[in-house]
Amino acid sequence: MKNGRRSALRIAGLTILFIAFFLALNLFFCNDRIEPIDLSMPVFTHVAAPSSPSDLASQRNSTVLKPVKKEKQTIPAPPEAIAASEDSATAADPGVNLDKKPPFVWADPGPGIHNKPLSIALYADEPADIELMLGSAGEWVPYEKPIPVTDSLRLAFRGTDRAGNRSDPIVRHYFIRAAPALRCADAMVFVETSARTFCIDQYEWPNKKGTFPLGFVNWYMAYDSCRATGKRLCTAVEWEDACAGRNNTQYPYGNVYEARTCNTENDKAYTSGAYGECRSFAGAYDMSGNLREWTASHSEQNPRYYQVYGGFWENRGASTCRSAQYSFYPQNKFVSIGFRCCGDTLQPRR
Missing domain, CATH: 2.60.40.10 (Immunoglobulins)
Known part of the structure; x- marks a missing residue:
């Protein structure tokens, strides 16, 4: 009996040693596969999204995006502004x-x-x-x-x-042009077409120049965050009109794709407004590239999907104003998708 117990203890001991040895080898050989946390990505608080739009009213506070304060980061702007100067270089440069x-x-x-x-x-x-x-x-x-x-x-x-x-x-x-009689809330711009007038955020959420736009956002979060600020998620038609302008251009800046005017040939999102010429006729920034943006409109091909517009940082010429590049289920979240809000015009101040 004693010999049997001793044998069992030896077997158990050897098993534990084998498992420990295997785990050590696994950590040693797989350590280089561990991906570091990308601190350049925006951070926000996240809670479970409601299962359907009808649940939004009861869960309003739980899905509103609140940016987390973090240390300011230095982000390279689009080509750094260097005023032309005779003193900055000479033809004698060997290269x-x-x-x-x-x-x-x-x-x-x-x-x-x-x-x-x-x-x-x-x-x-x-x-x-x-x-x-x-x-x-x-x-x-x-x-x-x-x-x-x-x-x-x-x-x-x-x-x-x-x-x-x-x-x-x-x-x-x-x-x-003098400011229109109808006005918009702060940090929004006035959009006027033959069919409608409305306001749209100048920048992607959180709609602040010089800050990172928030990605990895599902449709419920976008919808609820706009509602919590007294606005609404833009419809596809509103988004297109704000981007294409009165001349119905292919891109916010014109009909011909320009590789460096917007953040469309890069490897990450830049701070809002970093590309100063990526500005629509009405004055909304980054509607081509940077982040794709949720809209309140269902996909025509599949009503369970919602349309996403604008392309993102590596979409190149596909980042146009008049075509929904992607459609997703409302619960989907991707680092390249954010949003901006729209709203009704306000009456003139008296």
């Missing part, structure tokens, strides 16, 4: 003759409607001589100082770097 890529030139602020006069500054992503043309029949002249705009303006600009590479001309249209 200058290897450069075959033209400079990227952009305007700040971006085009579209503005409610008061402004001054436009031009920048390049490398030392370059910037030229501009005012109107459609003007002449190319060197850019020397910000351009004042007090009325409608057609502005064309281009840049030539130290290696002689010249960028294709970029054309932007500006319109100065």
